[in-house]
Amino acid sequence: MLSAPPRTKWVYRFREGSAAMRDLLGGKGAGLAEMASLGLPVPPGFTITTEACRGYIAAGGLLPEGLWEQVLAALEETGRTLGRRYGDAHAPLLVSVRSGARISMPGMMDTVLNLGLNEEVVAAIARQAGDTRFALDAYRRLIQMFGSTVRGIPDALFDRELARARGRARVRADAELTAPQLDAVVRRFLRIYHEHAHEYFPRDPMTQLRAAIEAVFRSWNGDRAIAYRKLEHIPDDLGTAVNVQAMVFGNLGESSGTGVVFTRDPGSGASGLYGDYLPAAQGEDVVAGIRATRPIADLERELPAVYSELQSHAAMLEKHYRDMQDLEFTIEGGRLWMLQTRTGKRTGEAAVRIAVEMAGEGLISRQEAVLRVEPHQLEQLLHPRLDPGAGAQPLTSGVPAAPGAATGVAVFDPDTAAAWGAQGKAVILVRVVTSPDDVHGMAAAKGILTATGGTLSHAAVVARGMGLPCVVGAGEMEVDEPRHKLTAGGVTIHAGEQLTIDGSTGAVYAGAVPMVPAAASPILRTLLEWADSFRRLGVRANADYPRDAEVALANGAEGIGLCRTEHMFMEADRLPVVQAMIMARSTAERERQLARLLPMQRGDFRGVLEAMAGKPVIIRLIDPPLHEFLPDHDSLLEQVVTLRTSGNHPRKLARLERVLHRVQELRESNPMMGLRGCRLSILFPEIVRMQVRAILEAACELRKASVDARPEIMVPLVGTEAELLAVKADLEPVARAVMREQGVQVEYRLGTMIEVPRAVLVAGAIAPHVSFFSFGTNDLTQMTFGYSRDDAEGKFIGQYVERGILPRNPFETLDPAVVQLMEMAVTAGRRAQPRLEVGVCGEHGGDPDSVVACHHLGLDYVSCSPYRIPVARLAAAHAALRE
Numbered sequence: 001m002l003s004a005p006p007r008t009k010w011v012y013r014f015r016e017g018s019a020a021m022r023d024l025l026g027g028k029g030a031g032l033a034e035m036a037s038l039g040l041p042v043p044p045g046f047t048i049t050t051e052a053c054r055g056y057i058a059a060g061g062l063l064p065e066g067l068w069e070q071v072l073a074a075l076e077e078t079g080r081t082l083g084r085r086y087g088d089a090h091a092p093l094l095v096s097v098r099s100g101a102r103i104s105m106p107g108m109m110d111t112v113l114n115l116g117l118n119e120e121v122v123a124a125i126a127r128q129a130g131d132t133r134f135a136l137d138a139y140r141r142l143i144q145m146f147g148s149t150v151r152g153i154p155d156a157l158f159d160r161e162l163a164r165a166r167g168r169a170r171v172r173a174d175a176e177l178t179a180p181q182l183d184a185v186v187r188r189f190l191r192i193y194h195e196h197a198h199e200y201f202p203r204d205p206m207t208q209l210r211a212a213i214e215a216v217f218r219s220w221n222g223d224r225a226i227a228y229r230k231l232e233h234i235p236d237d238l239g240t241a242v243n244v245q246a247m248v249f250g251n252l253g254e255s256s257g258t259g260v261v262f263t264r265d266p267g268s269g270a271s272g273l274y275g276d277y278l279p280a281a282q283g284e285d286v287v288a289g290i291r292a293t294r295p296i297a298d299l300e301r302e303l304p305a306v307y308s309e310l311q312s313h314a315a316m317l318e319k320h321y322r323d324m325q326d327l328e329f330t331i332e333g334g335r336l337w338m339l340q341t342r343t344g345k346r347t348g349e350a351a352v353r354i355a356v357e358m359a360g361e362g363l364i365s366r367q368e369a370v371l372r373v374e375p376h377q378l379e380q381l382l383h384p385r386l387d388p389g390a391g392a393q394p395l396t397s398g399v400p401a402a403p404g405a406a407t408g409v410a411v412f413d414p415d416t417a418a419a420w421g422a423q424g425k426a427v428i429l430v431r432v433v434t435s436p437d438d439v440h441g442m443a444a445a446k447g448i449l450t451a452t453g454g455t456l457s458h459a460a461v462v463a464r465g466m467g468l469p470c471v472v473g474a475g476e477m478e479v480d481e482p483r484h485k486l487t488a489g490g491v492t493i494h495a496g497e498q499l500t501i502d503g504s505t506g507a508v509y510a511g512a513v514p515m516v517p518a519a520a521s522p523i524l525r526t527l528l529e530w531a532d533s534f535r536r537l538g539v540r541a542n543a544d545y546p547r548d549a550e551v552a553l554a555n556g557a558e559g560i561g562l563c564r565t566e567h568m569f570m571e572a573d574r575l576p577v578v579q580a581m582i583m584a585r586s587t588a589e590r591e592r593q594l595a596r597l598l599p600m601q602r603g604d605f606r607g608v609l610e611a612m613a614g615k616p617v618i619i620r621l622i623d624p625p626l627h628e629f630l631p632d633h634d635s636l637l638e639q640v641v642t643l644r645t646s647g648n649h650p651r652k653l654a655r656l657e658r659v660l661h662r663v664q665e666l667r668e669s670n671p672m673m674g675l676r677g678c679r680l681s682i683l684f685p686e687i688v689r690m691q692v693r694a695i696l697e698a699a700c701e702l703r704k705a706s707v708d709a710r711p712e713i714m715v716p717l718v719g720t721e722a723e724l725l726a727v728k729a730d731l732e733p734v735a736r737a738v739m740r741e742q743g744v745q746v747e748y749r750l751g752t753m754i755e756v757p758r759a760v761l762v763a764g765a766i767a768p769h770v771s772f773f774s775f776g777t778n779d780l781t782q783m784t785f786g787y788s789r790d791d792a793e794g795k796f797i798g799q800y801v802e803r804g805i806l807p808r809n810p811f812e813t814l815d816p817a818v819v820q821l822m823e824m825a826v827t828a829g830r831r832a833q834p835r836l837e838v839g840v841c842g843e844h845g846g847d848p849d850s851v852v853a854c855h856h857l858g859l860d861y862v863s864c865s866p867y868r869i870p871v872a873r874l875a876a877a878h879a880a881l882r883e
Helices: 019-037 050-058 067-082 119-129 132-150 155-169 179-197 205-219 223-232 283-288 297-302 304-321 348-360 366-372 375-381 414-422 436-444 458-466 522-534 546-554 575-583 587-611 633-646 650-666 678-683 685-704 721-742 757-761 763-769 777-785 789-795 797-802 816-832 848-857 866-882
Strands: 011-013 045-048 095-101 112-115 240-246 257-264 271-279 325-332 335-343 399-402 405-411 427-431 447-450 470-472 478-480 485-488 491-494 498-502 507-510 538-542 560-564 616-620 710-715 749-754 772-775 837-840 861-864
Touching: 011 019, 011 067, 019 045, 019 050, 019 095, 019 240, 019 304, 019 335, 045 067, 050 205, 050 240, 067 205, 067 240, 095 205, 112 132, 112 205, 119 132, 132 155, 132 179, 132 205, 155 179, 205 240, 223 436, 257 304, 271 297, 271 304, 297 304, 304 325, 304 335, 348 366, 348 375, 348 522, 366 522, 366 866, 375 848, 375 866, 399 458, 405 414, 405 447, 414 427, 414 436, 427 436, 427 498, 436 458, 447 458, 447 498, 458 470, 470 498, 522 866, 538 546, 538 866, 546 587, 546 866, 560 861, 575 587, 575 650, 587 616, 587 685, 587 710, 616 749, 633 650, 678 685, 678 721, 685 710, 685 721, 710 721, 710 772, 721 749, 721 763, 749 757, 749 763, 757 763, 757 777, 757 816, 763 816, 772 816, 777 789, 777 816, 789 797, 816 837, 816 848, 848 861, 848 866, 861 866
Parallel strands: 405 427, 427 447, 447 470, 538 560, 538 861, 560 616, 616 710, 710 749, 749 772, 772 837, 837 861
Antiparallel strands: 011 045, 045 240, 095 112, 095 240, 257 271, 257 325, 325 335, 399 470, 405 498, 478 485, 485 491, 498 507
16 A cells, blocks of 8 residues: 655744754744744744745645645644634734745835734733733734735825824824724724725634735735845745744833844944834834834843843854844843844945954854955945035934945935936935835935934845945935925925935935045955955956056056056047047058157056056057047038038138048948957057057156066957957067167067957967957957947846846846857967966956856956955955855
């Protein structure tokens, strides 16, 4: 006889789980299980697995077979532990339902508290507690949370009714409403529920519980959860767990309360308990921003024994997890209960400090410290800050919730913020209070400002996780969301008008305030020095001017991987000379203009080489799409037509007609793929000769002054071996002549930029003629996809990513097909030239995921913006440590 297949275990009691079961139990469930196993005071309960969520979704919204029976058994056991029974009117058990994915996700379903209440149970609890007001307060909370979270009724409808009740009672806080007043609120809440859910509020506790569990499962594929997963690149197939836990009550009098604390300051990283709590409150009151929270230090004065116990549990959990913890707790009648522990979200500044100090305390190794800080978090430390000399006067101030300063136009709803952000506008999202529904708008903003909330409000937590400057709780600011305006300090700012926030001080300013760049702190330098000791990949900078080189050096650059000479031509005093040179009809005329440019270029190169003394400087020969330098065709045509029509100024007309004719000769249908790069150098070799002379004269002058100049010359846009050889034949005689004239020998290296797919295919033929390859990944991506970056990013890349046609924007993170092309070129190039140095000089060099790809390709270095060098250094260390 065949034995029956084993039943799938969908439900785990807290005592059955552990921190190692995070994938199955989610972060919250694994944390509860681990705290229970450590003997901490955790209200009993159970976790429904992420597998059950995936099964529910796969079945089209049906609970997996056997799940509900396991829930009922676990619920019965939870009640027995406390001598209570769910749904019983004599010894009732109430429970909470919380979502809990493996990765903390602000977009998931909100918590539902007090499940199991109906009129009979409310009466029983009122009798047992001797407090009718408490029982009614719990019931009105359940109706609102169940209505908004499970049935989708707008929270604002309930909030408005509650505000009216406070107005009628002439009180400021919900806690001041009496039992009869709360009884009236409950009746009105039940009417709101019936009108908008088109059903009566479910009195059956089992119906409440089942509906809440299914709502958690459905929320995994809700719009806000999907938006957050895309933002954070979280896989869609993880699913969420559901945690069902016996209720403990923080709203049971003044010796009760609730709060959230971190074991270290999530903003600065300073050691010690940091957080907020509220007496006579339930959990959502702390994070919703509807009541003014109190600093955790107040708890030490009011309930010292509870504070001491909380401090002890916090220290134990931080030591156990070896990381800063985010703890949720409730105090019921003077008894402390622990409701959550998880790794705390933190700012970039805090992440660096916590990692370095924990290594110093012996909790973690230096390798772990480096891995604890995500590369993108360093970008928060590189945000500009307000210029202290600007003398700007704030309109108002609030709670500094996430550091850094930001300027943008005020936007008062998340949809507009998302739309304007997609258009490239800098926006500050202004709200009374944010919710998970706002996440898509928050992600598009440069900063977030709210009128209410504390350091642990939704806005503060999400902003810190996203690295956005944030000010919350600006209580003197009046925000009128329907009319899209805010008023503070007697000034009104409407949507579209500029304002500035300082997330480090909490100040809010009208208009744009001047800013200064951030400087690396000593503790960040320590972390980056550790990172440097582990990474193999070099990090250089893209820098066109001496000032860029100085910033790059300050951020730890090991050289310059790309100096774009055509950027030097954009200076106002040079552009007319460059235009005259390009439009010249003869070599002699062109050389006259080049002679004027020579000393300018020589000075440019001298400055950059001197700033980077002792380090390699790769200078790319001219690579301009001609349209960037030519006079505007349409403007010229308009002037010519006007002069022809008027018959005036015949000499001016003749001159402009000659210019127009030449512009029409040089004008291209597709300038990005036209006469540029090495093609321009081959047709007009005098340009290359001038640039090479300027580079090597500058290097020779510096060598004479005992400055270790190390120039490297890069030929752009090569697609054939013959193109490279043609340019090389022009530049080598000039190099020899300059060194003869100067009486100085300068070792220079010659390389090429691999940005044309054909160059990848013939890399083995090109490599013997050069010392290095440098991938121009921006152009290589454009030509691989056949996209124009400017057009694609503005018109369809966003939609492609949104619809899953592309997993990421390929101009931000290297596409796998582009990586495959790079691998082909590296392999063929090094086979033909074993000592070939290979790097990346596209802006992908500052993207953490692209840096990891470059490490695995075995490249020698990446080059990026001077301000992203710390990010690339840390990403390179992560790649090496995780290999």
